[in-house]
Amino acid sequence: MADGLYLYNMVNKVRVRFAPSPTGGLHLGGVRTVLFNYLFAKKHGGDFIVRVEDTDQSRFVEGAEDYIFKCLHWCGLTPDESVLHGGEYAPYRQSERKEMYRQYGEQLVKEGHAYYAFDTTDDLDAMREKLKASGSSSLQYDQNIRMQMNNSLRLLPDETQALLAKGTPYVIRIKINANEVIPFTDMIRGDIEFDSNNVDDKVLLKADGMPTYHLAVVVDDYLMKISHAFRGEEWLPSAPVHILLWKHLFGLHAMPQWAHLPLILKPDGNGKLSKRDGDRLGFPVYAMDWQDPATKESTKGFKEIGFLPEAFINLLVVLGWNDGTEQEIFSLDELIEKFSIEKVHKGGAKFDFEKAKWYNHEWIQKLDVSNYEDRVKVIFESKGVLITDAVYFTKVLNLVKGRCTLLPDFYTQGCFFFQPPASIDVADIKAKWNEPKNLFFVELIRTYQLTNSWEHTELEKEFKEIAAVNQLKPGELMGPLRIMLVGGKFGPGVFEIAAMIGKEETINRIENALSLLQ
RNA sequence: GCCGCGUUGGUCAAGGGGUUAAGACGCCUCCCUUUCACGGAGGAAUCACGGGUUCGAAUCCCGUACGUGGUACCA
Numbered sequence: 001m002a003d004g005l006y007l008y009n010m011v012n013k014v015r016v017r018f019a020p021s022p023t024g025g026l027h028l029g030g031v032r033t034v035l036f037n038y039l040f041a042k043k044h045g046g047d048f049i050v051r052v053e054d055t056d057q058s059r060f061v062e063g064a065e066d067y068i069f070k071c072l073h074w075c076g077l078t079p080d081e082s083v084l085h086g087g088e089y090a091p092y093r094q095s096e097r098k099e100m101y102r103q104y105g106e107q108l109v110k111e112g113h114a115y116y117a118f119d120t121t122d123d124l125d126a127m128r129e130k131l132k133a134s135g136s137s138s139l140q141y142d143q144n145i146r147m148q149m150n151n152s153l154r155l156l157p158d159e160t161q162a163l164l165a166k167g168t169p170y171v172i173r174i175k176i177n178a179n180e181v182i183p184f185t186d187m188i189r190g191d192i193e194f195d196s197n198n199v200d201d202k203v204l205l206k207a208d209g210m211p212t213y214h215l216a217v218v219v220d221d222y223l224m225k226i227s228h229a230f231r232g233e234e235w236l237p238s239a240p241v242h243i244l245l246w247k248h249l250f251g252l253h254a255m256p257q258w259a260h261l262p263l264i265l266k267p268d269g270n271g272k273l274s275k276r277d278g279d280r281l282g283f284p285v286y287a288m289d290w291q292d293p294a295t296k297e298s299t300k301g302f303k304e305i306g307f308l309p310e311a312f313i314n315l316l317v318v319l320g321w322n323d324g325t326e327q328e329i330f331s332l333d334e335l336i337e338k339f340s341i342e343k344v345h346k347g348g349a350k351f352d353f354e355k356a357k358w359y360n361h362e363w364i365q366k367l368d369v370s371n372y373e374d375r376v377k378v379i380f381e382s383k384g385v386l387i388t389d390a391v392y393f394t395k396v397l398n399l400v401k402g403r404c405t406l407l408p409d410f411y412t413q414g415c416f417f418f419q420p421p422a423s424i425d426v427a428d429i430k431a432k433w434n435e436p437k438n439l440f441f442v443e444l445i446r447t448y449q450l451t452n453s454w455e456h457t458e459l460e461k462e463f464k465e466i467a468a469v470n471q472l473k474p475g476e477l478m479g480p481l482r483i484m485l486v487g488g489k490f491g492p493g494v495f496e497i498a499a500m501i502g503k504e505e506t507i508n509r510i511e512n513a514l515s516l517l518q
Numbered sequence: 519g520c521c522g523c524g525u526u527g528g529u530c531a532a533g534g535g536g537u538u539a540a541g542a543c544g545c546c547u548c549c550c551u552u553u554c555a556c557g558g559a560g561g562a563a564u565c566a567c568g569g570g571u572u573c574g575a576a577u578c579c580c581g582u583a584c585g586u587g588g589u590a591c592c593a
Contacts, residue, residue: 328530348587
């Protein structure tokens with residue numbers, strides 16, 4: 001795609017928006033849309049606006065709006081303007097802008113680009129049944145059918161006025177002209193053309209006085225001076241309606257540049273990734289834990305299962321974008337520098353949870369533990385391990401971080417530094433246990449009690465000396481020692497563990513295990 | 519059904535007329551490690567299909583198939 005494509009709109013400040021509906025948890029795809037918006041804005045020194053699209057009162061969910069802002073905050077994607085952050089184009093909640101939309105709807109009617117429609121739900125159902133029965137290829141309310149319907153196009157002006165005066169419920173529909181080509185340029189997909197004969201007369205203003213998405217998005221993008229509009233691919237089919245609305249209302253020259261983002265697909269099959277797929281396959285789909293206030297059903301989030309925000313952002317951005325090099329790990333600052341909308345793919349990408357975890361593992365290694373030790377501490381304390389020595393805690397985290405993929409792994413990999421193992425795999429030791437080994441450990445305890453240097457190299461040296469004297473292979477003894485100290489075959493070097501937990505604790509654990517072996 | 523969009527290993531993908539068709543995740547083998555990981559070295563595995571255009575096509579064109587999105591007074 002040519003670099004100059006979207007440049008003409010760069011004369012004005014870049015302003016982008018994320019426009020969520022407060023209807024539930026924030027989906028991966030939603031966060032990625034935010035991310036692409038945010039990166040584009042920041043790269044070009046622009047503003048990132050969050051506008052709440054709550055025009056469908058029947059789908060409104062209490063708490064969802066607040067939750068969305070919490071997710072954005074966790075991801076580090078802070079809006080410049082929003083319901084929460086204020087801004088000169090307030091209000092940023094569409095329900096509070098309700099009155100603004102009607103005048104544009106009326107204007108369109110006055111200018112002949114829209115009309116009043118009085119059809120009831122039953123009328124519409126009947127129309128579709130009729131069309132289906134007649135074998136029509138389209139079931140839409142469009143130019144072919146509108147003159148048979150109950151609207152101001154077919155009715156006499158007097159009849160329309162009478163209905164209006166009576167307070168008959170009505171909607172405003174856009175009037176799509178026949179035989180028109182509606183072209184537009186998408187920043188990702190290039191030139192696209194729609195035939196107006198395939199576009200239906202969409203409802204613009206609902207009977208309850210609220211705008212539909214189609215009217216609201218155009219009016220608000222204009223009023224909020226949006227320069228570039230990114231949204232999911234599912235919006236592509238309704239783009240012609242928006243283009244026409246821009247043409248009639250504000251002029252095409254003022255229209256933002258569009259980019260329709262590819263979808264995030266389920267790992268198996270090809271459909272759009274849904275919350276259900278996550279439940280079924282065992283991974284989260286929402287950014288953070290979400291509980292539906294009505295059903296009380298709760299859903300796990302990436303944050304809560306132990307993802308770092310840096311990793312979450314990283315794994316999302318590469319789902320449909322990369323900078324053309326081999327680089328895979330990007331910080332937010334690097335992304336702002338390197339992101340380009342033209343490099344976003346056209347096709348959808350299947351979500352791969354294994355790779356997602358790999359990103360988190362990489363970020364755990366890359367970041368200093370100070371970035372996440374507070375969160376890890378909460379995990380330890382939730383399991384009943386109180387952290388009293390912060391320095392010791394940090395040391396442990398550094399020792400085990402290499403083997404951690406998700407934050408809770410720090411607990412499984414490090415809990416034995418704070419308390420004796422909950423269970424010891426005695427059976428594993430017993431399999432090859434004999435009296436000489438028993439005597440070795442008795443002697444090891446005696447030696448360790450007398451040693452004055454409690455340092456891992458020294459402990460290892462003494463351990464091997466005793467083994468040599470007793471003509472035993474150290475390798476056959478280190479396994480048992482590890483199990484005595486940590487409970488199983490995992491964790492860092494045994495002597496490092498012994499050095500960390502200290503003389504008294506080491507000896508206690510060996511003695512305890514020996515008694516279990518009797 | 520109609521309309522739109524898409525299609526490089528199992529997955530994410532680079533590549534846009536001439537390449538041994540990068541790299542990553544996952545998988546397998548080996549090395550390192552007397553644990554588990556990390557790390558290192560290898561390996562298996564890909565251009566949806568059919569026609570063109572061309573000296574030459576994963577790359578350009580046309581079909582087909584498949585997938586997916588839309589087809590609401592939902593966004």
